[in-house]
Amino acid sequence: MKAERWELDLELERMVEAARQHRPAPIDIREARLLVASALDGVGAREKAKKRLFAWAGASVVLMVALAFAFDLLSGNTVVVGPQDRPLRLSLKAGDALVAAPSTELVIVSQALSARKVRVERGAVLFDVTPLSAGQRFEVETAHVSLSVFGTVFTVEVEGARTLVRVYEGRVLVAGAVVEAGNTFSSYGPPPARPSPLDSEARAAVEARRVPEAPGSTPAVLPLQAR
Amino acid sequence: MKPLSHSASPAASEPTVVVRVDERGQLERALLALLPRVRMWLSRLLGPYGALDEATHACMVVLATELPRLEEGMSMEHFAQRAAVRVAYRYYGRASKAAARSGAQRASSTPEVNAIAEELTAKLHRCLAKLSPRRRTAFVLCAIEGLSFAQAAALEGTTERVIEQRYARARDDLAGVLGSFMADGATR
Numbered sequence: 001m002k003a004e005r006w007e008l009d010l011e012l013e014r015m016v017e018a019a020r021q022h023r024p025a026p027i028d029i030r031e032a033r034l035l036v037a038s039a040l041d042g043v044g045a046r047e048k049a050k051k052r053l054f055a056w057a058g059a060s061v062v063l064m065v066a067l068a069f070a071f072d073l074l075s076g077n078t079v080v081v082g083p084q085d086r087p088l089r090l091s092l093k094a095g096d097a098l099v100a101a102p103s104t105e106l107v108i109v110s111q112a113l114s115a116r117k118v119r120v121e122r123g124a125v126l127f128d129v130t131p132l133s134a135g136q137r138f139e140v141e142t143a144h145v146s147l148s149v150f151g152t153v154f155t156v157e158v159e160g161a162r163t164l165v166r167v168y169e170g171r172v173l174v175a176g177a178v179v180e181a182g183n184t185f186s187s188y189g190p191p192p193a194r195p196s197p198l199d200s201e202a203r204a205a206v207e208a209r210r211v212p213e214a215p216g217s218t219p220a221v222l223p224l225q226a227r
Numbered sequence: 228m229k230p231l232s233h234s235a236s237p238a239a240s241e242p243t244v245v246v247r248v249d250e251r252g253q254l255e256r257a258l259l260a261l262l263p264r265v266r267m268w269l270s271r272l273l274g275p276y277g278a279l280d281e282a283t284h285a286c287m288v289v290l291a292t293e294l295p296r297l298e299e300g301m302s303m304e305h306f307a308q309r310a311a312v313r314v315a316y317r318y319y320g321r322a323s324k325a326a327a328r329s330g331a332q333r334a335s336s337t338p339e340v341n342a343i344a345e346e347l348t349a350k351l352h353r354c355l356a357k358l359s360p361r362r363r364t365a366f367v368l369c370a371i372e373g374l375s376f377a378q379a380a381a382l383e384g385t386t387e388r389v390i391e392q393r394y395a396r397a398r399d400d401l402a403g404v405l406g407s408f409m410a411d412g413a414t415r
Contacts, residue, residue: 003410005402016370032259032262035287039258039287
């Protein structure tokens with residue numbers, strides 16, 4: 001039989017009244033003190049654990065930032081030169097000099113002595129590569145071509161759908177073809193008649209190579225200074 | 228809707244204690260003073276078979292952590308009751324790990340009356356266990372603790388209107404649960 005609402009309300013009222021009179025079993029003072037002391041100790045332990053956790057987290061963050069910074073310095077370092085900036089001179093660890101023209105973006109993929117690699121995303125870059133010894137490689141890649149060099153001065157210009165490689169000294173291997181000093185390689189169409197935007201820098205680099213360097217004048221490692 | 232008729236709220240009947248607690252001795256004294264009340268609140272929220280001892284300890288830890296940061300002018304009792312309500316949410320549906328403490332106290336001295344009252348309390352909490360935690364809390368605070376909707380809202384950190392709605396729905400739910408219990412003969 002289903003109970004009426006008023007019956008349910010009455011029963012509920014009785015139950016509530018009984019619950020109001022309910023008192024939990026008493027707790028003696030010794031037990032109470034133990035409970036409070038345990039709570040206070042628990043807080044102390046929790047605070048200590050929290051401090052330890054924060055210390056570890058902080059140390060981990062510092063370590064990760066340091067590693068990321070070190071990794072960033074060693075490889076994968078992106079250099080962007082704005083359109084209003086002056087050409088930027090960079091020195092790799094091995095002593096290779098790079099000059100990035102305004103509106104250029106390049107990535108130093110690897111600075112390892114045995115295999116240096118630079119990717120030119122856009123703009124023009126002058127490479128003054130120190131002569132490579134046996135087992136060393138220096139590669140430049142763009143969206144259109146890959147180059148291997150053996151100690152030379154050349155510029156790489158990425159403009160739109162093509163890459164221009166102008167060799168000022170030495171030889172450069174571009175897409176399986178050797179480009180000699182004084183020649184220009186174009187990945188698409190004939191090369192333009194205009195000179196490279198870094199022409200004067202390239203010629204200066206060629207001149208500088210003919211002057212013997214003073215001992216101990218090895219270029220500094222990254223970060224690199226504006227010219 | 229008004230809460231069920233009840234005697235004056237214990238929280239309202241006692242003077243408000245405002246103490247700055249920033250030393251271990253002071254904190255210990257404050258916690259010892261609050262302990263019986265905390266147990267009472269939790270006992271009413273969780274019911275006779277709830278994990279009262281565990282919840283009391285958890286609430287004491289919360290109070291030991293937060294009492295030193297008690298804002299100037301805030302009632303310690305109100306603060307403790309808020310903590311108890313918060314802790315109760317974590318312990319709803321958990322049964323006591325230890326056997327239920329015997330010896331619950333009642334004002335009446337007649338064993339028969341006590342037994343009936345215990346049975347009615349247990350029955351109410353069996354019904355309350357079927358409710359959502361929020362409605363359950365609103366019902367216990369307003370009907371059993373005897374707080375006004377405004378006081379319950381202050382404890383829950385919500386509005387009076389919300390508590391009123393939760394309370395009304397809790398009553399409807401309880402009537403439904405109780406009706407089905409009675410129909411099934413599940414309750415004696």
